Amino acid sequence: MDGHGRRLRRPTTPRWGAWLGWGAAVALPLGFLAVFFAWPVVSLVLQGFFAETPTGRELDLSGFAEVLSQDRTWRIVGQTLAQALTGTVLSVLLGLPGAYVLYRCRFPGRTLVRGLVTVPFVLPSVVVGVAFRALFAPGGVLGWAGLEESFAGIVLALVFFNYAVVVRTVGGMWERLDPRAEQAARALGATPWRAFRTVTLPALGPAIASAAAVVFLFCATAFGVVLVLGGLRYGTIETEIWTRTTQFLDLRSAAVLSVLQLVVVGAALLVSSRARARRERALHLTSDRVSAHRLRLRDGADLAPALVTLVVVAGLLVLPMAGLVTRSLRAPDGSWGLDNYVALGTTGGRNALTVTVWEALGNSLRTAAWAALIAVVVGGLVALVVSRRPRRAGLRHAVGALDAAFMLPLGVSAVTVGFGFLITLDRPLGLDVDLRTSGALVPIAQAVVAIPLVVRTMLPVLRAIDPRLREAAATLGAAPGRVLRTVDGPLGTRSLGLAIGFAFAVSLGEFGATSFLARPDTATLPVVIYRLIGRPGAENYGMALAASVVLALLTATVMMVAERLRGDRPGGEF
């Protein structure tokens, strides 16, 4: 605090300025969410609750009684909860050792492995579905395990997608955790397990709850992979909404199911925020340079997590991906080579595409850059607002509600959002542009999905900043803007790189809402992959897999660069 310590009286003018600033920080994200998420979703759901009658549109809630009285509905709800809960628990249990090994230990190739685990997160679900089925099907590598069309098979695929969320969210916190508290416990005679359980685990609580909430939402709304691996027999609320909306245009049932989905998601968010609030407190954050140690394989405390991580990474992540890579290297004529990659410069066998895969890659990079920019600005503001703990209870609850609201896009069906866009965003807000077909909506739709991840990545770090630091700065006379700049800024930007990476990666892989807005001339990479795999011919199949590998490599690179973007100043300077 350089030299301003003498000005003890707080300046009075910045007070309403601060309110104005915070007001804007709340209003901008809320406006964004309202226009590009709430309005479309609510409009579509309302269509289901209004019936066309000769006298006009009338409210008709009979759909509730009808849908809720069917056994099938409750079977689907049970199936959704079972899949999502099992997927979440398993992701967290396997992800914790992963977070420790990849963020608390140093070993050669760590950056590479960190990039690798993120890849599944953005692979198009249609490709993952086919890759997993190829493993599980009779004749596949895991054909003997009887995983085809099984609950276990679906859960494994869900863990495949979501492992990275736990590893990154928890790892990001863990590496900043001051190791001295745990070292002290050990010095006082605690076993490694006891020290972990009583010192480290409670400190990680908020990050774990945060990750679990995100994973649960992803699992509860997983669509492609559940459909491909499980079929309608393992239908979830999400697949049922999709079928009802896109195939039957039965908006009445879809609306009731959307409300059910919202209840499930809302309950999950409530549980998670309770769990977070109970554990949350200021932590002593430090630089990862201080906290990380060299991986000691002779020490049981390192060996066990290292083994678990090895098994998960090799068995669950690398195996399906290796299948993809191997197959992508087999040329249409059966020989080995890069033919499929060379073909990415074409529009596919028998003109499967209207743009080449490289052009689609360019489109993807452009839209993802815009989406990441929007997501980081909007999500960053939300994280900043939500990181504060106002003294007044009313304000505190409002902050909590804001937090939950921005998680909803992960918990609402992409079909509902996509169809919602189509019925609302025709010249919205008096603009003379049909947003639905202008192409401008694509990055916005991707940003809506990326914002929750930006918030969840930045929030644990911002929240862990000791409020006394800010108070001290303010007492010493720093204006609110200066407090932000000097206290929140340096610590917060450390998570910014990761947030940008996540946002960019999610946008690169987004397919659900994007596919509703696609223009053939500006198709993104996932859209193109989806088209290629939808055509017969070894050439198209090979190209689809090669394009998936390119998408995977790109994602891993983005995440690795994002990690390097993080600030590197140690936290001890305060």
Added chain:
Amino acid sequence: MNLRITAAAAGAVALLPLLAACGGGTSSDGTSGEGSSTVTLVTHDSFAVSDEVLAAFEKESGLTVEQVAPGDAGTLVNQLVLTKDAPLGDAVFGVDNTYASRAVDAGVFEEYQPADLDPQVAAYAPDDLAGVLTPVDRGDVCLNLDDGWFEEHDVTPPATLEDLTKPAYRDLTVVTNPATSSPGLAFLLATIGAFGTDGWEGYWAGLRDNGVKVAESWEDAYYVDFSGAGEGGQRPIALSYATSPAFTVSEDGTTSTTSAMLDTCFRQVEYAGVLAGAENPDGAKQLVDFLTSAEFQADVPGQMYMYPADPEVELPADWQQFAPLADEPFEVAPADVAAHRDEWIEQWTATVVG
């Protein structure tokens, strides 16, 4: 220091696409703002046309064609119905005979059919669609066979729908779910056309008992389960298209490793139409005329791998050999499909999935 340079470089790389997007954004705004000179075609993700053919039309008509493809063929009609008060464009291509009636009943289209339409082409639109929708192309959804498998196992290949319920073909067939895939729906309709509204459920019970596998999507059935795709699948009978065998032709172009069972087919016809409430209805009409023109029709086989509606068009040489259409495909009137589709799918689900 080193890190900061990396960071700056990465930042610059991240900014590049943004700049490029700014450039791209202005040019596309320029074309969409001119109103009547632009015509927007709403279609599905399988639509394709040669650049030269499209450019020639644009030059001749003075129109700029924009394409919007909000999904696959199955969802297109529902999207049209939902957006009928504020249509996504001016003309549509890709509505097929399994869904067309729903869109016509909902009042999605303006009445229009090209004046000089060949009567043979017009005949592909049944009465309830005539005058509103214009046939553009057609194709058959059929079961495909992995011929090599049958040779190798010394089993006579099946020929008819009935054959598939015989013990000799137990556990050999994969089809797709009519609730989630459009070829699946077409095949369900083929069985309804073949066995009638009273008999089809019994037929499916027979298929179920004979170990038919139901995949959720075409790619899933074809690439994972079908042995003929060469990806390690185990079933030599799979639901696909009559044209699919042309994709498995050998290097020298003399033989195909797969063939279609031409007595198991359902004929799909794809239509074009003018959307009610179009901003540029004249442009939309010209676009529909263009889709039925000799130039576009000749472009259909090579671009979309469908049979053009125009019978005069000369087909690629290998089509006669590897991808002929069925002589007598099964049919169900679009009006019946519209009236019963949802109920049929639900009965099918109860019978086959349980």
